[in-house]
Amino acid sequence: MSNSQPIKGNAVIGQSGGPTAVINQSLVGVVEGLAGSPAVGKILGAHHAVSGIVKDDYIELQDIPSERLERLAQTPSAALGSSRDKPDADYCKRILKSFEKNNVRYFFYIGGNDSSDTCRIVNELAKADNYEIRCFHVPKTIDNDLVNNDHTPGFASAAKFVAQAFIGDNLDNRALPGIKINIIMGRHAGFLTAAAMLARQHDDDGPHLIYVPEAAFDLDKFKADVAEIYGRLGRCLIAVSEGIHDKDGTPIMTKLAATVEKDAHGNVQLSGTGALGDHLADVLKDHLGKDTRVRADTFGYLQRCFAGCVSQTDAHEARLVGRKAAELALSGYSDGSIAIQRVSNKPYEVEYKRIELTDVAAKTQTLDPKYIVNGNNIDASFRDYIGPLVGDLPVVESVRVH
Amino acid sequence: MSNSQPIKGNAVIGQSGGPTAVINQSLVGVVEGLAGSPAVGKILGAHHAVSGIVKDDYIELQDIPSERLERLAQTPSAALGSSRDKPDADYCKRILKSFEKNNVRYFFYIGGNDSSDTCRIVNELAKADNYEIRCFHVPKTIDNDLVNNDHTPGFASAAKFVAQAFIGDNLDNRALPGIKINIIMGRHAGFLTAAAMLARQHDDDGPHLIYVPEAAFDLDKFKADVAEIYGRLGRCLIAVSEGIHDKDGTPIMTKLAATVEKDAHGNVQLSGTGALGDHLADVLKDHLGKDTRVRADTFGYLQRCFAGCVSQTDAHEARLVGRKAAELALSGYSDGSIAIQRVSNKPYEVEYKRIELTDVAAKTQTLDPKYIVNGNNIDASFRDYIGPLVGDLPVVESVRVH
Numbered sequence: 001m002s003n004s005q006p007i008k009g010n011a012v013i014g015q016s017g018g019p020t021a022v023i024n025q026s027l028v029g030v031v032e033g034l035a036g037s038p039a040v041g042k043i044l045g046a047h048h049a050v051s052g053i054v055k056d057d058y059i060e061l062q063d064i065p066s067e068r069l070e071r072l073a074q075t076p077s078a079a080l081g082s083s084r085d086k087p088d089a090d091y092c093k094r095i096l097k098s099f100e101k102n103n104v105r106y107f108f109y110i111g112g113n114d115s116s117d118t119c120r121i122v123n124e125l126a127k128a129d130n131y132e133i134r135c136f137h138v139p140k141t142i143d144n145d146l147v148n149n150d151h152t153p154g155f156a157s158a159a160k161f162v163a164q165a166f167i168g169d170n171l172d173n174r175a176l177p178g179i180k181i182n183i184i185m186g187r188h189a190g191f192l193t194a195a196a197m198l199a200r201q202h203d204d205d206g207p208h209l210i211y212v213p214e215a216a217f218d219l220d221k222f223k224a225d226v227a228e229i230y231g232r233l234g235r236c237l238i239a240v241s242e243g244i245h246d247k248d249g250t251p252i253m254t255k256l257a258a259t260v261e262k263d264a265h266g267n268v269q270l271s272g273t274g275a276l277g278d279h280l281a282d283v284l285k286d287h288l289g290k291d292t293r294v295r296a297d298t299f300g301y302l303q304r305c306f307a308g309c310v311s312q313t314d315a316h317e318a319r320l321v322g323r324k325a326a327e328l329a330l331s332g333y334s335d336g337s338i339a340i341q342r343v344s345n346k347p348y349e350v351e352y353k354r355i356e357l358t359d360v361a362a363k364t365q366t367l368d369p370k371y372i373v374n375g376n377n378i379d380a381s382f383r384d385y386i387g388p389l390v391g392d393l394p395v396v397e398s399v400r401v402h
Numbered sequence: 403m404s405n406s407q408p409i410k411g412n413a414v415i416g417q418s419g420g421p422t423a424v425i426n427q428s429l430v431g432v433v434e435g436l437a438g439s440p441a442v443g444k445i446l447g448a449h450h451a452v453s454g455i456v457k458d459d460y461i462e463l464q465d466i467p468s469e470r471l472e473r474l475a476q477t478p479s480a481a482l483g484s485s486r487d488k489p490d491a492d493y494c495k496r497i498l499k500s501f502e503k504n505n506v507r508y509f510f511y512i513g514g515n516d517s518s519d520t521c522r523i524v525n526e527l528a529k530a531d532n533y534e535i536r537c538f539h540v541p542k543t544i545d546n547d548l549v550n551n552d553h554t555p556g557f558a559s560a561a562k563f564v565a566q567a568f569i570g571d572n573l574d575n576r577a578l579p580g581i582k583i584n585i586i587m588g589r590h591a592g593f594l595t596a597a598a599m600l601a602r603q604h605d606d607d608g609p610h611l612i613y614v615p616e617a618a619f620d621l622d623k624f625k626a627d628v629a630e631i632y633g634r635l636g637r638c639l640i641a642v643s644e645g646i647h648d649k650d651g652t653p654i655m656t657k658l659a660a661t662v663e664k665d666a667h668g669n670v671q672l673s674g675t676g677a678l679g680d681h682l683a684d685v686l687k688d689h690l691g692k693d694t695r696v697r698a699d700t701f702g703y704l705q706r707c708f709a710g711c712v713s714q715t716d717a718h719e720a721r722l723v724g725r726k727a728a729e730l731a732l733s734g735y736s737d738g739s740i741a742i743q744r745v746s747n748k749p750y751e752v753e754y755k756r757i758e759l760t761d762v763a764a765k766t767q768t769l770d771p772k773y774i775v776n777g778n779n780i781d782a783s784f785r786d787y788i789g790p791l792v793g794d795l796p797v798v799e800s801v802r803v804h
Contacts, residue, residue, distance in 0.1 A: 019577045021570070045801055059801050071799035077573030079801045084578065168423070168707035171479030175421045176486065180703070273683070274676010274700055281675070297702035298676055301582070305570035307796040309710065394709040397473035399447055399461050399481045 006039035006330045007132055009105025012053065013061070014046035015078035016111030016118070018142065020154030021161075021310050022318035023110055026138050027080065028073035029322020030108045031061050037330050040106065049083035049111075050118060054094040056102065073319060076305040086114050092121040099126075099133060106134045106329050110322070112141040112152075116337050117361035123335045134329040137337035137357055138321050142304050145189035147363045148355050150342040153318035154304070156311035156389035158185070159195035161303045162239075163393055166199030169297075170206040170237055171396060177235035178293030179226060179284055182207075183277045185303055187243040190214050190367045192303070194378045195386055196239035201396060206237025213243035214367045215375040217252055222280070223287045225376050230288065242276060242298075252276060274298045311391050317350065324352040337361075348388035408441035408732045409534055411507025414455065415463070416448035417480035418513030418520070420544065422556030423563075423712050424720035425512055428540050429482065430475035431724020432510045433463055439732050442508065451485035451513075452520060456496040458504065475721060478707040488516050494523040501528075501535060508536045508731050512724070514543040514554075518739050519763040525737045536731040539739035539759060540723050544706050546593035549765045550757050552744040555720035556706070558713035558791035560587070561597035563705045564641075565795055568601030571699075572608040572639055573798060579637035580695030581628060581686055584609075585679040587705055589645040592616050592769045594705070596780045597788055598641035603798060608639025615645035616769045617777040619654055624682070625689045627778050632690065644678060644700075654678065676700045713793050719752065726754040739763075750790035 013030050015023055027045070034040045044058035052058065059080065064072070072079055087095065099107065099122075107122065109115045116137035123135040142158035144151055162184055173180045184193040190212025199205060208229045211217055229236040245251045253276050277296030284294045321338045328336060336354040343349040371382045415432050417425055429447070436442045446460035454460065461482065466474070474481055489497065501509065501524075509524065511517045518539035525537040541548055544560035564586055575582045586595040592614025599612060610631045613619055631638040647653045655678050679698030686696045723740045730738060738756040745751045773784045 015577070019574050061801065064801070068799060071797065072801065074796075075573065075798040075800075076570045078577040079573075079799070080577075082577040164709045164711075165704050167709035168478045169703055171477065171481075171709075172421050172703050172707040175417075175480040175484040273680050273698060275680060278675050278677060278680075295703065296675060297704060298700065299704070300699035301571055301574055301697065302567050302699060302701070302704070305574040307566045307569035307573075307798070309566075394476075395473065396477040396709070397470060397481070398477075399463065399466070399474065 006037065006332065007105045007134070008039050008041070009103045010042040010044055011040050011106035011108065012044045012046055012058070012099065012104045013080070013108045014049040014053065014110065015080045015082050016049045016109060016115040017082060017084065019077040019082055019305055020140055020142050021076040021157035021305055022153055022315050023077070023140050024075050024079050025073045025315050025318035026110045026140060026153060026322035028069050029319040030138065030326045031069060033323040033326020034106070034330070035062070039330065044102070044104070045080040048081035049085070050087050050091065050095060051083040051085050052081070053098050054091065056098050058102070076307050087118050087121065089121060092118065092125055095122050096125050096129065096131065100131055105132065108136050108138055108325050110138040110140050112143070113146055113360060113362050113364065116357050119335065120357040120361050123357065134333065135335045136325040136329050137360065138325045139338060139340070142192060143186055143189045144191035145365045146360050147365045148359045149339045149365070150350065151340060151389055153314060153321055155191060156314035157309065158192055158303050159198070159386060160311045160390045160393070161306050161309045162192055162195045162299065163198035163390060164309060165299060166196045166207060166237070166239070167394060167396060170199050173206060173235050173237045178295065179230055179236045179238070181238045181240055181277050181280050181294070181296040183240050183242050183296065183298040185299065186213060186241040188213050188364050188366060190241050193239050193241035194367060194371065194382055195390070197378045197382055198386065198390060198393060202398070204233055207239040208233070208236050209376050210239045210378045211244050211376060212241050212367055212372065213245060214369065215372050216247040217244040218246070219283060221375070223283065226284055227288060240276070240280065311389060313389055313391055320352055328354050345384060345388060408439065408734065409507045409536070410441050411505045412444040412446055413442050413508035413510065414446045414448050414460070414501065414506045415482070415510045416451040416455065416512065417482045417484050418451045418511060418517040419484060419486065420706055421479040421484055422542055422544050422706055423478040423559035423708065424555055424717050425479070425542050426477050426481050427475045427717050427720035428512045428542060428555060428724035430471050431721040432540065432728045433471060435725040435728020436508070436732070437464070441732065446504070446506070447482040450483035451487070452489050452493065452497060453485040453487050454483065455500050456493065458500050460504070478709050489520050489523065491523060494520065494527055497524050498527050498531065498533065502533055507534065510538050510540055510727050510731070512540040512542050514545070515548055515762060515764050515766065518759050521737065522759040522763050525759065536735065537737045538727040538731050539762065540727045541740060541742070544594060545588055545591050547591035547767045548762050549767045550761045551741045551767070552752065553742060553791055555716060555723055557593060558716035559711065560594055560705050561600070561788060562713045562792045562795070563708050563711045564594055564597045564701065565600035565792060566711060567701060568598045568609060568639070568641070569796060569798060572601050575608060575637050575639045580697060581632055581638045581640070583640045583642055583679050583682050583698040585642050585644050585698065585700040587701065588615060588643040590615055590766050590768060592643050595641050595643035596769060596773065596784055597792070599780045599784055600788065600792060600795060604800070606635055609641040610635070610638050611778050612641045612780045613646050613778060614643050614769055614774065615647060616771065617774050618649040619646040620648070621685060623777070625685065628686055629690060642678070642682065713791060715791055715793055722754055730756050747786060747790060
């Protein structure tokens, strides 16, 4: 940290990776945090993230009236446009070139751990070039997989969607009994899939089984697990993470298709296809008999940007991490990432701390093993962790004698 | 109609077919409408619809306190349990036998056109048997496909889910451009798929293409349609009804699998699988190049029972059709179905009319051809029809210069 006056120049904000329901809260948080500072000239939105920066494709944000900013904050998805590009050192040099050309002295990159790594590389290149700049990573990911963070903005709203979907689907499955599989996003981290447990309000409510990527998935055990529940309750509701893999680490998804699509990061396409759910449904029909009613839904992209399903805690925190990043940059810190850390649970209270970019870059947080029960479920204690993040959920009533 | 005193006896209420977000409103509406009548003894919920009736499996509802009834009304899915059974004359005789045994003089069946047919058959058998009973059909279906109804309870809440999903997904597709296909429920009627058009707030908002079962689906035209939009906008968001079929009436779904599952009505399984979306995505990748980003989501069961996405108009109307049925039964009508008919649009106003069971039984309403544009879209005028049903939707803001 330096105690000198804030450096004078323009600011760039980018939104990277998969959008969320609250990533525009963070965008507006940064804009608000910078607004009024005599050090900051233009506030430039990077159109489609780093891919826009290297083309000098910017959108001016400093003159947007506050009531429009408020509506923007409440709008899901990334208003600036996003990108899946993962810049290497050469790409980062082109980013720095654009910054120098446009006198950009403040860079805020809202995204997951890849985005914090981009901040880190740009910052190091700038130092080597003697170009003074403030590089801040603002956390965002529905996967909730950033290390040194209690949780990340975007996760709780996606978790709320998953929970509300399961509340309704549990009642649907109760009304027309059968086996129902729901596939939930999450390549390496099972937090979002685990959120399905919030749907349990009564003893025999589903999800009855929850499979996360942190536990090796075994098809025979899966069949036996489902047969046991189905035999006992006459129905079975199952939450499955798209990222489940076998004991050797091979994603179950890759076993299904001869050719699977891969993205720029070399990752197999998991979302935007119903293949995994359909495959598991076929496996169960083979095992339990063709007349067994087995259905599979893949929540897909709905869970990250559904309009009108936002955790208020998530929205609030997403706004504040943006403001905090702006505040720290203006107060002289050269770089960092904003981490949400939980101070107390009852009452729920968090603090927004600056951590080093290297503390979060390119690392993946996964579910604490203490929450995983028998490789096929999530412990009730997970509710203490996730409950305050998601907030109130619809309460359901039944005609059964209480 | 007779003007005699209401016949004395017990009442049975059943909930049939696919559940909705507001079918418990109708259940509670009937209970409220019957409560306090000296003619009505027990109010019995049929556990799992007709399949419970023939087993004398009833749940007593008359003593549930009003605040619990209110929570029940707001709970999605069918609280009594549902059934896919479609009773024939023999089955209906067993229903009548249970009614006679339990002195049931009032029967309210909440469901689609199959349910109204069940009411009709039971009523005719009772007349032939000189057993006095009141048989009322209470409308419910997210498909919105009942004739002589402006619309049906359950539809507007499912339509609200579809609209909110598309609002978010349109912004998601804008942030990370590509081709996105969303598969929506609807075997013969495209109302729910057409509801996706509510997501359009700006000129280039998706869905850019909408395919409903009322228009023959041609794969070559589909490929050309998508290529044109994708070439022009760099992205394309598509709404596809699960029930699309070719010019000969063969569902596209049946062309995909050698063996497809069929239900008791002989219908091919359309929901609970991602096969149609995945197939269409593969077709587009083949046509536009393997590097084209094409994704498909199948909304599946989420759209009918999602907790926390309910049209207030829908909830209100679902309650009132239940009350109206009870009122008419107590006032001496021997049978009928309650139809919602629109009196005026501005201000939106409806009336609840008794129609004959034969006016609605076993017939299917489809989209007025005037709403279907070029076989691949829905006209803007559809908003006048559906807008008042769905109510306010989240408004989105952009960073673009207005």
